[in-house]
Amino acid sequence: MRWVSVWLRNFLVWRKLFLASVLTNLADPLIMLLGLGYGLGALLPSIAGMSYLQFFAAGTLCSATMMTASFESMFSGFSRMHGQKTWDAILYAPLVVDDIVAGEVVWAASKAWLSGATILAVVAVFGLAASPVVILALPFAFLLGLAFAAVGLIMTVLAKNWDFFSFYMTLVMTPMTMISGVFFPAEQLPPPVLAVAQALPLYHGVELVRPLVAGRWPTQIGLHVAVLAAYAIVGYAMAIYFARRRFSA
């Protein structure tokens, strides 16, 4: 549990800038949600028994969770590791790089969870949730956050400079968001593209969260949870492997 002190360090910094951090984290997804949801939604028929706003809100919850986990683990993480050399200082204490990776992954997932939870609160306030069962989306949001935090941290410990992240953002995250059912049902994609989406974590997050927003129990929960857990666990192991190589080679 040594990683807790790393988590706590990040939490204490976040607490200082609490308001600014939450606002900047949420402004983007909320503007998208309300703009696209109301604007575009007015033109669209209901999808699988949900209004477009409702449909898109579930997708936004997942994409916002993904974005927060990724930004925190990559940009903020890289700043702590490379810019401020905070990791170097932590390593003088009786901690090893594995503890830092664990603390960073759980921290980024925690912050991502908060983004997801806040969107969920907005969904509830706007009356977009069909039933209180939507609350079950919270643990899934945390798992989704862990998956993206772990993958993001692999990028961080491999990165030589800031530009490195734009490859991952542009070539992986943006297309993934397009094909994972955030904006439209992934099932309408050509089968090969759908297969790609199904191999990536965001799709499974959406598959878990959207039925809950509609008041239904998700299908194939075991599969979706397993894929997200696999990304989290394998990603975490790889991040540790590359972090050790970077720090103690």
Next chain:
Amino acid sequence: MSVLRARALRKRYADLEVVSGLDLDVQPGECFGLLGPNGAGKTTTLRLCLGLTHPDGGEIELLGEPVPARAREARRRVGVVPQFDNLDPDFTVAENLEVFGRYFSLPRESVQARLPQLLDYAGLAGREKARITTLSGGMKRRLTLARALINDPQLLVLDEPTTGLDPQARHLIWERLRRLTHEGKTLLLTTHFMEEAERLCHRLAIMDRGRLIAIGSPRDLIAEHIEPHVVEVHGNGVERWMEASRSHASRMERVGDTVFAYAADATPALATLERQSELSYLHRPASLEDVFLKLTGRDLRD
């Protein structure tokens, strides 16, 4: 028992062996200096001894623990002052110490109890709420030193503790470090300031190209490697003087337009110089710098 013991230590980066077969013993209560030109392998040696980098060969024992296998346990009782300050810019002065105490799993109350003493030691009493960016270089260094003491370590490891500081700040750091040795703490530091090594270190090792090439107290090193008197001569006709006075010095060295004459007795050489009005000269006792330059050469290391 040694505080730190290293045997046949090796570390290679790509094609370059940075540490090649190094033996090191640091005794309890001493201030031990690693002296060497840039690129000699000083920082890598420290990192190896702390278990931050894994060696390609050799054995390390730090405070009785094998490193890197049990480096984490050893580091509980070690403090580290890095070459480049890495204080946490997101926190205030006091928070930096508190957060660091947490990395050592120290109880909150004991860190709080030590804070006033550490702030006082760092000369930062009354500035606990200051942001790191508002501190001067000397203040940052002293805070980094205080941070390294948060766990009341037995051994303090310092990598070039005064590089980049002005003379006032440097003297203050020296005073603080001497205070620590008086308290019985063991210090291991790297430096390329001879003055620092001579003032602080009980023993020092001169390191070059990944090896220790000489080891001893500053005085012993000078006595062992260098004649006690040095005469530096420059001016018109210095070459002629050098040829004519060879018998007056046991060793002469020419660097640019200056001749260094090393002798057990400088009187004969000085007598010849008094008659040469166009030559300027300086007679001084041999210093650690002479030893260092003799052993590591005068070539630039970049």
